[in-house]
Amino acid sequence: MAFWLRGIRIMAAAAFSGLVLSAAGTATAADLKIGLGADVSSLDPHFVNIAPNIAFSQHVFDALVHIDADGHYEPGLATSWKPIDATTWEFKLRRGVKFHDGSNFTADDVVFSLDRPATLTNSPGPFTSYTKQIVSKQIVDPYTVRLKTATPYGPLPLDINTIFIVSKKAAEKASTDDFNSGKAMIGTGPFKFVSFRRGESIELARNDSYWGPKPAWEHVTFRILTNDAARTAALLAGDVDAIENVPTADIARLKGNAKIHLEQRASWRTIFWHLDQFRDNSPYVTDKAGKPLAKNPLKDLRVRQAISKAINRQALVERTMEGLATPASNIVAPGILGHDDSLKVEAYDVAGAKKLLADAGYPDGFAITLHGPNNRYINDEQIVQTTAQLLTRIGIQAKVETLPLATYFGKARASEYSMSLLGWGSLAGDFALRSLLGTPNPDTGWGTWNWGKYSNPKLDQLIAASLASVDDKKRAEIARQAANVALKDYALIPLHHQYATWAMKKGVRYKARIDEFTFAQQFSPE
Numbered sequence: 001m002a003f004w005l006r007g008i009r010i011m012a013a014a015a016f017s018g019l020v021l022s023a024a025g026t027a028t029a030a031d032l033k034i035g036l037g038a039d040v041s042s043l044d045p046h047f048v049n050i051a052p053n054i055a056f057s058q059h060v061f062d063a064l065v066h067i068d069a070d071g072h073y074e075p076g077l078a079t080s081w082k083p084i085d086a087t088t089w090e091f092k093l094r095r096g097v098k099f100h101d102g103s104n105f106t107a108d109d110v111v112f113s114l115d116r117p118a119t120l121t122n123s124p125g126p127f128t129s130y131t132k133q134i135v136s137k138q139i140v141d142p143y144t145v146r147l148k149t150a151t152p153y154g155p156l157p158l159d160i161n162t163i164f165i166v167s168k169k170a171a172e173k174a175s176t177d178d179f180n181s182g183k184a185m186i187g188t189g190p191f192k193f194v195s196f197r198r199g200e201s202i203e204l205a206r207n208d209s210y211w212g213p214k215p216a217w218e219h220v221t222f223r224i225l226t227n228d229a230a231r232t233a234a235l236l237a238g239d240v241d242a243i244e245n246v247p248t249a250d251i252a253r254l255k256g257n258a259k260i261h262l263e264q265r266a267s268w269r270t271i272f273w274h275l276d277q278f279r280d281n282s283p284y285v286t287d288k289a290g291k292p293l294a295k296n297p298l299k300d301l302r303v304r305q306a307i308s309k310a311i312n313r314q315a316l317v318e319r320t321m322e323g324l325a326t327p328a329s330n331i332v333a334p335g336i337l338g339h340d341d342s343l344k345v346e347a348y349d350v351a352g353a354k355k356l357l358a359d360a361g362y363p364d365g366f367a368i369t370l371h372g373p374n375n376r377y378i379n380d381e382q383i384v385q386t387t388a389q390l391l392t393r394i395g396i397q398a399k400v401e402t403l404p405l406a407t408y409f410g411k412a413r414a415s416e417y418s419m420s421l422l423g424w425g426s427l428a429g430d431f432a433l434r435s436l437l438g439t440p441n442p443d444t445g446w447g448t449w450n451w452g453k454y455s456n457p458k459l460d461q462l463i464a465a466s467l468a469s470v471d472d473k474k475r476a477e478i479a480r481q482a483a484n485v486a487l488k489d490y491a492l493i494p495l496h497h498q499y500a501t502w503a504m505k506k507g508v509r510y511k512a513r514i515d516e517f518t519f520a521q522q523f524s525p526e
Contacts, residue, residue, distance in 0.1 A: 029525045032217040034518060035225040035234050037245025038376050041406045043196055044179035045164035046117045048125040049448070050409065051425065054162050055517040056222070059204055061164035061187035064091055064110065065157045069513040071427050073157060077105065077165055077188065086152045093143040097211045099167045100192045107139040112168040114160070120176070124410045125448060129435050130159040132445035154470040158427060190215045190521040199224055204520070215521040226375035235260070235503055242504035244518040248322035248379060254503050265512040266326070267500040268333050268425035271377060273493040275304060276418045278453035284369035284418035288397050297366055298418065304490035306356035310394045311387060312348040317496050320379055320386045324501065328494035330483055331432050338429020338479030343487055353394040365395025371412065372421030374402035378498050384421055412451050420451055425515055429479040430466035437491050438463055454491045
């Protein structure tokens with residue numbers, strides 16, 4: 001029962017910390033301008049499960065459970081939670097919370113919000129993997145909700161951390177367009193919505209009736225600055241007070257600037273390649289003359305291993321990432337539940353890779369197009385280009401096509417590509433495996449980010465067993481076994497775990513977060 005005891009201790013400590021912060025109060029300032037490194041594609045908090053949208057939603061909306069900068073549980077709209085039996089969790093809701101329109105927050109809003117993701121059938125990245133395990137919801141009273149799962153399910157509090165609570169009254173008949181226009185942007189969060197200029201900026205105003213510590217800033221403007229040079233230039237010119245995703249090429253210069261302060265830490269995000277493993281003829285794989293191949297080489301374990309051996313991860317980290325990453329052997333970063341220390345970083349081995357290709361029937365290689373975003377991860381376009389150059393050395397003629405995030409994710413999730421770059425952060429390996437490599441199943445919500453449609457019954461069984469465990473040690477062990485099965489089958493090709501860096505003007509402070517999220521309410525004036 002270590003899982004439950006630790007959760008109780010974390011909740012108690014977090015609750016005490018929140019009381020201290022509230023009692024101490026927070027100094028207030030007028031305006032805060034933040035330069036974001038990735039586009040916020042939708043304001044609908046249930047539409048697409050990607051980090052930039054989730055991070056923004058946390059400003060206007062709240063979840064039942066919050067996560068602190070170090071990845072620990074904190075009370076959110078739920079003040080406490082506990083298992084009633086092996087398949088039932090009870091959440092006690094915070095009393096006296098008001099939505100931005102003055103209406104009361106109650107259990108009805110919670111149930112509505114947990115149901116809503118399944119109704120958004122056109123989502124390019126649904127949240128249903130976090131809600132499908134809930135088979136029934138019981139409102140005990142206006143401030144008590146019980147959630148029942150079909151089987152024992154230990155990590156439910158972490159699952160619903162990203163299910164934001166919307167006003168049933170405001171959102172019951174609302175579309176995603178109504179959120180993007182601001183019409184349905186009624187939350188309980190620390191800020192109220194003011195305006196949204198797609199691809200340009202989002203403006204917020206402080207919610208002075210917020211139940212938690214009052215933000216230091218009366219007004220916040222997020223500027224969408226996906227171009228690295230433009231983001232740094234905006235900070236140096238004083239157009240913004242802080243930026244996230246500091247370009248690697250600018251870090252040394254900014255460190256030497258007496259007017260700028262940096263915050264850094266290793267993040268939870270792993271960058272990796274998804275491979276098409278379900279089609280007999282993959283759309284971007286041909287012979288070197290451009291003719292379709294008789295079969296999809298990416299379905300062959302030897303070819304997938306050859307691709308992994310062709311990638312010099314140390315050089316990728318040192319040169320392409322300019323030292324702001326560590327080579328990856330796992331799907332989740334070190335220290336995350338389920339990280340398997342027995343898995344070692346793949347050795348760079350050109351000769352070995354060529355032999356594997358020859359053994360698989362491709363002694364002269366083949367041609368492939370690599371796809372990736374050009375405005376989402378640190379040096380993402382350069383990562384794609386570097387990988388292409390390395391694959392060419394083993395006889396795989398690789399072309400590169402990168403796209404803006406808003407276009408790329410939709411196409412990648414539709415499995416339009418043969419080899420596509422993705423970055424994923426998670427506080428648990430079984431969570432990541434469920435979404436990234438679980439056999440796609442719309443009924444369970446598994447595999448929502450399994451772009452290559454990899455399927456392995458043994459892996460599915462281990463993921464399910466890990467998620468069902470209520471003991472931390474047992475769960476971690478099963479999650480490690482699952483990671484071992486997936487990675488020894490080269491179900492995907494991990495590259496590196498990236499670092500996160502924020503830069504801000506002197507007089508502004510921010511505690512770097514393991515999840516890389518940028519929260520305006522956590523910036524403070526010195």
